Amino acid sequence: MSIMRQTLPLLLFLAPIPAMAAVAATGATPAEGARAAGVRSVSVAFSEPVQPALSGLTVVMTGMPGMEGMAHAMKIAGVTVKVSPDGRTLVGALARPLPVGTYTVTWHAAGTDGKRVSGTVSFAVTKG
Secondary structure, three states: OOHHHHHHHHHHHHOOOOOOOOOOEEEEEOOOOOEEOOOOEEEEEEOOOEOHHHOEEEEEEEEOOOOOOOOOOEEOOOOEEEEOOOOOEEEEEOOOOOOOEEEEEEEEEEEOOOOEEEEEEEEEEOOO
16 A cells, blocks of 8 residues: 555544634724713624524613613614625614613624624713
8 A cells, every 4th residue: 555545534633624613793983891982883803704584683772871770672773784895793773872871782683694693782871
């Protein structure tokens, strides 16, 4: 048996195999737990480009001054969601700045491999 025949299976076994990782969130603006004023947009950045048709976000007000202890969440209307030119960021443009309160952004995205991921980011809006 030739040396090539003996080493070829070993070489194939040792050859690097590309990793198939799902898209992952790498950051958000406002960031998780942040306190910000004058919030006019929210965004979530990803490790790779996302598929616009399979990706999106919603913004929900989870609390406001004077309403502590109330279990009423209110979805924010008028959020226009787009994917950035490089395809790696979901941007939700708001019709007007968010009022003082606490918020949760719920997002979902699919990478080029079609695998879907989702998550949330919570932050507070303060007086400017």
